[in-house]
Amino acid sequence: MQNNIFTPVSPVRGKAGASRGMEDMMQKKTFEVYNNSNRAVRDAYSMLIANLRVCCNEEKELKTFLITSSNPREGKTSVSISLAAAAADLGLKILLIDSDVRKPGVAKRLNKDIQYGLSDYLSGDLGVSSIVCETNVENLDYISCGNDYRNPIGILSSQKFEKLLVDLRPSYDMIFLDSSALSSVVDGYLIASKADATLLVVKPGEVSLTNLKRVKEQLEKFNANFLGVVLNEVKRRDYKTYYGAYQYFFDTDKFIHNKKKS
Amino acid sequence: MSIQLLIDSILRKWWLILILVLLGGGAGALKVYTADPVYKSTVTLYMMNIDKVMNGEEELNANDIALSRELLAQFADVIHSRSVHSKVLSDMKKYKLTDKELTKTTELKSSIDSNIFTITATSSDPVMAADVANAMAETFSSMIKKLSNGNNVGILDHAIVAKKPEPRNALAITLLGAVAGSVLAICIIYLIQFFGSTVYSEKDIVEGLNVQVVGIIPKYNIR
Numbered sequence: 430m431q432n433n434i435f436t437p438v439s440p441v442r443g444k445a446g447a448s449r450g451m452e453d454m455m456q457k458k459t460f461e462v463y464n465n466s467n468r469a470v471r472d473a474y475s476m477l478i479a480n481l482r483v484c485c486n487e488e489k490e491l492k493t494f495l496i497t498s499s500n501p502r503e504g505k506t507s508v509s510i511s512l513a514a515a516a517a518d519l520g521l522k523i524l525l526i527d528s529d530v531r532k533p534g535v536a537k538r539l540n541k542d543i544q545y546g547l548s549d550y551l552s553g554d555l556g557v558s559s560i561v562c563e564t565n566v567e568n569l570d571y572i573s574c575g576n577d578y579r580n581p582i583g584i585l586s587s588q589k590f591e592k593l594l595v596d597l598r599p600s601y602d603m604i605f606l607d608s609s610a611l612s613s614v615v616d617g618y619l620i621a622s623k624a625d626a627t628l629l630v631v632k633p634g635e636v637s638l639t640n641l642k643r644v645k646e647q648l649e650k651f652n653a654n655f656l657g658v659v660l661n662e663v664k665r666r667d668y669k670t671y672y673g674a675y676q677y678f679f680d681t682d683k684f685i686h687n688k689k690k691s
Numbered sequence: 692m693s694i695q696l697l698i699d700s701i702l703r704k705w706w707l708i709l710i711l712v713l714l715g716g717g718a719g720a721l722k723v724y725t726a727d728p729v730y731k732s733t734v735t736l737y738m739m740n741i742d743k744v745m746n747g748e749e750e751l752n753a754n755d756i757a758l759s760r761e762l763l764a765q766f767a768d769v770i771h772s773r774s775v776h777s778k779v780l781s782d783m784k785k786y787k788l789t790d791k792e793l794t795k796t797t798e799l800k801s802s803i804d805s806n807i808f809t810i811t812a813t814s815s816d817p818v819m820a821a822d823v824a825n826a827m828a829e830t831f832s833s834m835i836k837k838l839s840n841g842n843n844v845g846i847l848d849h850a851i852v853a854k855k856p857e858p859r860n861a862l863a864i865t866l867l868g869a870v871a872g873s874v875l876a877i878c879i880i881y882l883i884q885f886f887g888s889t890v891y892s893e894k895d896i897v898e899g900l901n902v903q904v905v906g907i908i909p910k911y912n913i914r
Contacts, residue, residue: 469909477906484905508908628905631890638888638899645900657905658896664910 474515477659481603484626484656493594493604495624495653497617499644501610503632504661509607517569521602524561527574528620529609530581546575550593551584553577557596570601585619594623611644621653629658699891700884701877708876715872719865728856730817734810734828735848738763738835742842759806762835762843769838770799770810770831778830779823786819796820797827807847817853824850
């Protein structure tokens with residue numbers, strides 16, 4: 430994978446492309462998190478995508494996935510971005526929606542250049558095409574959260590939102606929604622009731638079982654399809670117990686380089 | 692709770708063990724080095740009827756020795772009787788000891804089947820230790836002589852003022868402190884693990900939550 434950096438580009442009608450001035454700064458910032466040249470991380474995401482593709486309902490294919498977590502700062506945004514990027518790399522057509530509409534878009538690191546997003550669309554008169562951005566990752570489109578943070582619960586529980594998801598389904602293989610933490614506000618649950626499946630990101634050592642049980646019960650109350658848990662930021666020592674010999678991650682580039690030398 | 696889980700949580704909280712071990716060892720060392728030095732003085736006595744021998748007439752026979760031994764065994768407790776204590780306390784008035792202190796710091800020791808026994812006294816003042824030991828020995832022997840109406844006990848060696856204090860066992864006590872610290876740490880960790888319900892692994896989630904784990908993402912610094 431040549432280009433790892435995820436920078437959304439907004440094709441707002443009437444404007445000749447969004448300003449790219451912040452890109453260099455953004456590139457530097459995002460580099461650490463989405464450094465997919467780390468083989469272990471890359472393979473982990475491939476495995477996750479494979480699992481998601483396999484978990485099909487008999488009735489309908491799972492296309493919209495909500496990625497959320499119990500507590501804030503467990504890494505759900507990183508996971509959703511990396512997941513979307515990895516899936517796009519596999520050739521699937523992916524849409525990533527930042528549905529954390531509580532925070533104004535400009536405050537977030539990803540949305541520095543974006544004009545309009547989800548909340549603007551849901552509470553205003555914009556067309557869908559004005560909020561969907563292309564990105565520099567092929568096959569990956571992005572909808573930012575938008576700047577209208579006045580009525581998050583209203584817009585997330587609206588018919589318009591549901592219709593949006595239905596309309597977008599045919600255009601993409603998978604749609605990922607990144608949301609607010611479940612323990613903070615009810616937004617996540619609202620989206621969970623509309624998505625095909627919900628993934629819970631858990632960082633080991635950060636959250637208690639009672640907390641998670643409560644989250645699970647709530648999800649069931651909202652009729653969400655709680656697909657499973659994604660363990661994030663697993664430390665090396667623990668990771669070894671899952672995938673014993675991770676020296677297995679053969680470094681192709683180094684091998685070829687060494688071969689060339691000799 | 693399985694051993695593996697316990698070991699795992701202990702390794703995770705190794706810092707707690709380290710802190711408590713250092714604290715325990717430190718406390719032990721502190722106790723050892725700030726305690727006053729203790730001096731011990733010993734008086735050696737014999738229990739035997741020497742009148743017979745002194746007169747030059749008779750030799751000792753087995754009965755005499757056996758009698759003396761019995762005497763010692765039976766009357767050893769006299770050393771802490773009120774009569775002995777009160778006499779010693781009044782003799783040692785300058786040291787202002789109490790009855791309890793005297794009981795605590797003096798001791799009569801004898802090997803089984805031996806006619807030789809010792810009276811020891813300990814104190815932070817070496818001179819006091821020697822004086823008290825001597826006073827105890829004198830009073831004890833005169834009391835025994837009175838009770839048995841004979842010259843059955845005598846002093847072999849008087850107590851001398853100790854030049855060096857008793858060994859302090861610094862290392863042993865420090866280590867003991869450290870071990871106590873580690874035990875406390877392990878107990879705390881066990882309790883935390885037992886009552887806490889933080890999720891640490893796939894197993895915790897699958898067992899506790901009854902959902903599947905669809906992905907495991909390593910921390911980005913794993914090579």
